[in-house]
Structures are given as C-alpha cells and as structure tokens.
Amino acid sequence: MGVRQHARQTADTELFNVVEMLQRAETPLYWVGAITTASLVLWLLYHILTGFRIWVLGNGDLLSPKLGKWAVVTGATDGIGKSYAEELARRGFSVMLISRSQEKLDDVARSLESLYNVETKTVAIDFGQNDIYSKIETALAEIEIGILVNNVGVSYPYPEFFLHIPDLSLFIDNMINVNITSVCHMTRLVLPRMEARAKGVILNISSASGMYPVPLLTVYSATKVFVDFFSRGLQAEYKSKGIIIQSVLPFFVATKMTKIRKPTLDKPLPDRYVASELTTVGLQDQTNGYFPHAVMGWVTTVLAPIRVVIYFAMRMNKAQRSGYLRRRKLR
Ligand SMILES: NC(=O)c1ccc[n+]([C@@H]2O[C@H](COP(=O)([O-])OP(=O)(O)OC[C@H]3O[C@@H](n4cnc5c(N)ncnc54)[C@H](OP(=O)(O)O)[C@@H]3O)[C@@H](O)[C@H]2O)c1
Incomplete structure (x- = not known):
C-alpha cells in the first residue's frame, strides 16, 4: 500500500x-436543546404571568379597614408619606x-x-430623638391598627464623602435614629396587637439605594439595607401568623427629599408611586x-455587574456634589 493510499484510509x-x-x-x-x-419558555411565561398578576390585576380590596380601623403613617406631612396617608384615607382608613x-x-x-370624611389623629415628634416612644405608645x-407605614426617612443634603459631611457625628446619630431606630420601635409597638388579631400590614420604606452600595450617599444607603433585611427577616417570622410585612425599595420619586420638580415616567409624583405600590402588597x-x-x-441587580453599578453611582453623585458645591460656592 502506497503512503498516499494509507493516508487516505486513515483520514x-x-x-x-x-x-x-x-x-x-x-x-x-436534541434533548439538551x-x-x-422549554425552560426558557416556562421562565418567560412565569415572569409574564407574575408581572400581570402584580402590575395589572393587583391585590383587589386587601387593603381595607377590615384589617383594622386605623392606618399609622410616619413622616406623613410631605412626599411619599403624605401620599400614603391620602391613599389610605381614600380607602376608608382613619389615619394617625x-x-x-x-x-x-x-x-x-x-x-x-x-x-x-375620615377620623384623624396627629402626633408631633422628632424621630431624630430617642426618648419619644413612650409618647407614641400612649397615642397608639x-x-x-390595620396598617403601619414606616415611611419617615432622611437623606443627605447633597452627596458627600463620608469625612466631609458637615456635623458628621450629629448627622450619623440623626440618620440612624430616623431611618433605622424608628422602624424597629414603631414595629415593636404595633406588632403585638396585630399578632393577637392575626392580621395587619406593615410597610417599611427602604430605598433602591439599599440594593447595592451607593458611594457619597453611603450612610443613607447602608441604613436602607437595614430596613430591607429587617423587613424580610420579620416577614419570614410572622407570615404564618397572618401579618404582611413588606420591604419597599423606590428609585427616584419627585419629592422634597430628591428636589425633583418635574416628574417623568421613571421619577413619578408620590401619589402615582404610592397608588402603584399599594397594589403589590401581599403579592x-x-x-x-x-x-x-421594577x-x-x-x-441594575440581574443584568449589570455590581462594580459597574457602583462606578456609575459614584460618577453621578460626584457630578451632583460638584454642581451643589459650585452653586453654594463652597469649593
Ligand atoms: N423620594 C425618593 O426618591 C425616595 C426614594 C427612595 C426611598 N425614599 C424613602 O421614602 C421615604 C419618604 O421620602 P420622601 O422623599 O417622601 O421624603 P420627604 O419629602 O423629605 O418627606 C419626609 C417626611 O418625613 C418627615 N420627617 C422628616 N424628618 C423627620 C423627623 N426627624 N421626625 C419626624 N418626621 C420627620 C417630614 O415632615 P416634617 O419635616 O414636617 O417633620 C416629611 O413629612 C424616606 O424613608 C426615604 O428614604 C424616597
């Protein structure tokens, strides 16, 4: 056999x-494909159906005074809190x-x-203080209480590097008291009677800033992680007892806090945001x-790598900081 023939045979x-x-x-x-x-189609179908259930059908009349006559809203005189108070009053709740x-x-x-045409009560206190909870306990x-909205929160006056925050020590104490301590103590005061009646809803307003670290708003972002974890942990503890505890993480809403005056589709007015949010409760x-x-x-959490999100948040907040300091001529 020639070499060529052998090579052809081997080939x-x-x-x-x-x-x-x-x-x-x-x-x-064939089966892997x-x-x-089939998994992709089922995944897509599941998300479309779940989305339809949440954003189109909503939760019906779950949020009615059948849960309890009163709604309690903290930080209720402006922005998102005021809109919760109005929307819950519209649904027939008396509002504290x-x-x-x-x-x-x-x-x-x-x-x-x-x-x-609903009853109201008011309590004037500063959540930045620690010695306020016996006054609130008496009022409650x-x-x-059918629903508690732990809405009160404070953010930075402008994005800033940690060590450059004016009155840093006071700033830290105030932000932790308002954003974290208030949520724990209001829950401590309200939850026992909800548990005894085996019904009630607690909405804790965290923030999208709690979904990943937000540089130059670092303390705010970290307090909102607490609110989110606190809510989800408690929901696991109390779900079987008939209590709904929801962690709410808005992106920008046009309020005094964000200083956004012109609402857009992605930065809605608080009443539009709240009307939509309330349809998700229980779902x-x-x-x-x-x-x-959503x-x-x-x-920002599933598609983009977290390093990219932090990089862009840093850039955006640096630009805002420069603009603010330029306007204030502090640089
Ligand atoms: N707006 C947004 O884009 C956005 C995004 C994500 C999360 N959030 C969260 O949503 C919540 C509401 O924000 P917002 O934008 O509606 O705020 P806002 O417009 O600044 O309103 C804050 C409300 O809280 C009250 N408040 C502030 N400090 C207080 C204190 N120390 N003690 C008692 N009450 C106090 C204010 O009333 P007085 O000044 O009369 O006390 C006001 O009623 C906050 O928890 C915030 O972190 C907001």
Missing part, C-alpha cells in the same frame, strides 16, 4: 469516527399622622377629614413598587 477512518460520534451525540444534544428551550411640625400635621389632617394605645415581600422601577431594579 476516512477518522471521518467515520467523527460522524459516528456525532450520530451518537445527536439524541442527547429541547429542555433548555406622625411628623415633626404640628402646623403641617394639622393641615394634612384637616385636608383628609374634609376630602375623605387606644386605636386598632411581593420585597418590591420596587412601580413597574418602571425594570430598573432588574437591570
């Missing part, structure tokens, strides 16, 4: 081996409003009473509360 044998191998792999490869495609300024509390209370003692333990925010939440 034929190898080709035959490859074809045979491919033929043997054909059936398993079919199962992958808690904020610092008695004058603003009286204004909101009068407006709720005349618009929705007489009422049957999601953790929610961005508003469909465009999409933003998905993109």
